[in-house]
Amino acid sequence: MSEALSAPLAEVLAVSPHRSAVLEAAGLLSWDGGSPVAHPSLVPADGPTGSSAVQARLSSLRQAVAAAAQEPSGPRGAGWAELDDEVLLHQGRASAATGRALATRVVPELPGLAERLGSADGRVLDVGTGVAALAVALARALPRASVVGIDVLQRALDLARDELAGARDVADRITLRCQDVAEVTEPGGYDLVWLPAPFLPELTLAAALPRLVAALRPGGWLVAGTNPPAGDPLRAAVDRWNAVRNGGNAFDADRMAQVLAASGLVDVRRFPTVPGGPVLVAAHRPGG
Incomplete structure (x- = not known):
């Protein structure tokens, strides 16, 4: 491919x-x-979408090999920190497609957001930025906005800085920080918060959501990437196992929509991506 x-x-x-x-x-x-x-x-699609799809396949295959090769007595659910650099790079680069979809398909559909991000003080928070591929995609599609990427894995951020060296057209608008999302303290700092929900442990997600809601400017939007509800029991079981094994949670789009509404956000909307692919769940902070 x-x-x-x-x-x-x-x-x-x-x-x-x-x-x-x-x-x-x-x-x-x-x-x-x-x-x-x-x-x-x-047969991959043409252009950037095809490249991202290939990276996603490679990441999934490498994760499967890592799971199969794990010693029976070894650690379980060690998470992304235990995966090698190639997996982190493939998974991160695959997320560029989500960044493009977020900027070109979702942002224009969320009232007021395109105008906010089209101004010089428009700000985006990229939670779990990894190797910063999604941050780069957002910065390219939103040429006036600045993007702050946070991650708890320093090794991923080191890879991200190498990736930014090849994205000099937008690197000056991207800031990277080693920070736990559950420790974000920037009230009213962002117009858009991107949250890759399946990658966060359930306890971390619960602790982070009130802080992320507070980090939104009034009228700002939080968009969570989620797994679609799986109709096939085998697919659902594999998705849950894989998410938890990698240190994440088993929430799907339905559960995330409920969680966002319970966090005080309103106007919950869903944006499917590709068949069987992630569902982006959006909601905004009242006011503004």
Whole structure:
């Protein structure tokens, strides 16, 4: 998939006939005469969206390998701090697609937010910024706003600073801090707070939400990335296990909508991304 982003699929398949044979045996590839016909799941979209999708696949595969390789007597649910740099980079870069969707599809639909972020004092808080790919995507799509990215994992922030070196067009509007979201104390500091809810432990999420609500300017919006409600019991069980194993929580979009409303936010809205993908749940602080 990664190679097919920059070369025709037929050429990519021809490079390694044995690899292509495995794909064919797995039912992911067939032939129409001499032309390859790939299963739709094997064909990435074009451009940045395709690149982000490939990064997400790689992150998921690396996490699966890490889970399978873990010693039976080893630690369970150690979280992102135990994953190697490649997983952090792939997961982070995959989040760029969410940043673009947030800026181009969600922000224009939230009353007053585009105007706020179009001004020179527009501010965004990127919780769990990781390697800052989402922060970069937001800064590029919102050319006047500044973005503050926080994370508790210093190693991820070190990687983020390397990533920002390749994003000099927006790096001056991105600030990175090593900070626990449950310790945010910036009343009325932001027009938009981005919260990747599945990555936070449930206790941390409960402690952080009142602080994040207070960090919004009156009329500002909090947008939480969530997992969609899973109709398939197996998918639901795997999603819950994976989230908790990586130090997160098992809340889905339905539960997050309830939690935001209980936190005093109003006008709760949902924005699906791609089929089976994250659901962005938005709500705003009254006033403003």
